[in-house]
Amino acid sequence: MIYDAFRAAVHVRVPRDKAGILVDEQFGASILYDAVRESYFTSVPAEKSGQDEFDFEYGDDFGAHIEAFHPTFCKVLVRYNPEGDQSLNQRQTARLKRLSEYLHSDQSRSRFMFELLVPAEKPQLDRVKGDKKAYDLELRPGLMAESIEQLQDAGVEPDVWKIEGLDRGEDCERVVGAARRKGRDRVGSGALFLAGVRTTRRFANGSPPRPPFGFIGFAVGRTSFWAAAGLACEEDHAGCRRCRDCQPLLGLRRCVRNHCRDPQGKGRRVEKEKGVDGETRCEVGAVHPGG
Numbered sequence: 001m002i003y004d005a006f007r008a009a010v011h012v013r014v015p016r017d018k019a020g021i022l023v024d025e026q027f028g029a030s031i032l033y034d035a036v037r038e039s040y041f042t043s044v045p046a047e048k049s050g051q052d053e054f055d056f057e058y059g060d061d062f063g064a065h066i067e068a069f070h071p072t073f074c075k076v077l078v079r080y081n082p083e084g085d086q087s088l089n090q091r092q093t094a095r096l097k098r099l100s101e102y103l104h105s106d107q108s109r110s111r112f113m114f115e116l117l118v119p120a121e122k123p124q125l126d127r128v129k130g131d132k133k134a135y136d137l138e139l140r141p142g143l144m145a146e147s148i149e150q151l152q153d154a155g156v157e158p159d160v161w162k163i164e165g166l167d168r169g170e171d172c173e174r175v176v177g178a179a180r181r182k183g184r185d186r187v188g189s190g191a192l193f194l195a196g197v198r199t200t201r202r203f204a205n206g207s208p209p210r211p212p213f214g215f216i217g218f219a220v221g222r223t224s225f226w227a228a229a230g231l232a233c234e235e236d237h238a239g240c241r242r243c244r245d246c247q248p249l250l251g252l253r254r255c256v257r258n259h260c261r262d263p264q265g266k267g268r269r270v271e272k273e274k275g276v277d278g279e280t281r282c283e284v285g286a287v288h289p290g291g
Contacts, residue, residue, distance in 0.1 A: 003031045007038075016040070018217070022075060024049075024057075025065060032069045043073040043113060046099060054078045054092040056099075063102055066110055073113040073160065074103055081118050082146045089150075097155040104157065114151075114158035118143045140164070141171035145178040152184075159186075162219060176214030 006021050020041030023031050035042045044066065048057045054076060056062040066074050076096065080089060096114075103112045120135045124143075128134035148161065161179050166172050 003028075003035075006040075010040070020072060022219075025069070029069075032071070036069060036071075041073075042069065042071040043075045044069055044071040044110075045075050045077065047076050047078070049077075052079055053088055054095060056095065062099065063107060066103075066108060071110050074099070074108075074110045075113040075115060075162070077115040077117065079117045079119050080147050080151070081121055081124075082143060082150055083124065084119075084121050093151060093154045093156060096151065100156045100158070111159040112157070113160045113162055114156070115162035116144060116147060117164060118147055137167060141166055141168070141174060145174050148175065148178040149181070152178075152181075157184075160216075163215075172215065180214070 003021060003023070006019065010016050010019055016039075020043060021031070021035055022043040022045070023035075024045050025032070032042055032044065046056060046062055046066065048055045058065045076099065078092060078096065080092060082089070100112055102108060103110055118140055120132065120139070124139055125132070125135060128138060144163065161175075163175055166175065
């Protein structure tokens with residue numbers, strides 16, 4: 001569903017050279033092959049998902065799996081707190097340095113994207129009386145900048161930093177300053193903004209977020225798509241129990257207004273809705289008790 005929506009957006013108005021898609025090999029190999037064939041920007045994760053410590057999904061064979069798709073970016077998601085478990089940080093840093101050196105060698109043409117998460121340690125939460133919002137506002141920005149500097153000093157050199165949302169402009173500038181320090185001006189124009197939930201909702205409602213100073217864009221995760229689909233269902237699809245059949249293209253909203261109506265309220269109606277590329281994307285039989 002997300003990839004079809006991405007293709008539709010590029011076809012309609014999103015500049016091809018400003019958009020990209022992130023998908024893993026396990027669930028999206030066919031999407032990656034198609035995206036590369038279509039010359040879209042692609043990003044493939046290298047980490048083993050579902051664990052707090054960064055490790056390679058495919059162990060020592062990580063390079064072969066990257067080169068199988070030649071993605072624009074190889075992406076890692078890393079939980080790193082400079083005041084956290086130092087042994088954990090050292091183990092992660094050693095693996096990340098290895099990946100960084102590989103991606104900057106002649107063996108690969110992919111760039112290095114680093115998604116940094118800084119989960120709160122208990123003493124840090126205690127400092128703000130357990131208030132996670134206060135942690136995000138008062139402590140996390142400084143910890144993010146410190147994390148970036150520690151990783152850089154250890155030889156981890158991303159081309160793009162994918163950053164959790166920040167609420168204050170001065171914090172954005174601080175993080176960008178860390179990413180660009182000591183002659184690293186070429187680093188992704190600073191960072192890629194990972195939009196928070198509030199920002200994503202504003203964008204979904206028609207007001208695109210303006211990237212902060214030094215940031216080159218924003219990322220929208222799958223949770224944002226599910227939320228949007230749920231809202232569309234409630235607003236436009238009331239009474240129809242076949243919502244799931246409408247999902248493959250434009251997030252329900254376009255499909256349901258055209259095919260899920262039975263004005264006479266006399267039973268089933270089946271129609272096909274064509275996507276912007278002319279392909280049939282939806283064929284639904286829906287029962288509506290009223291018009």
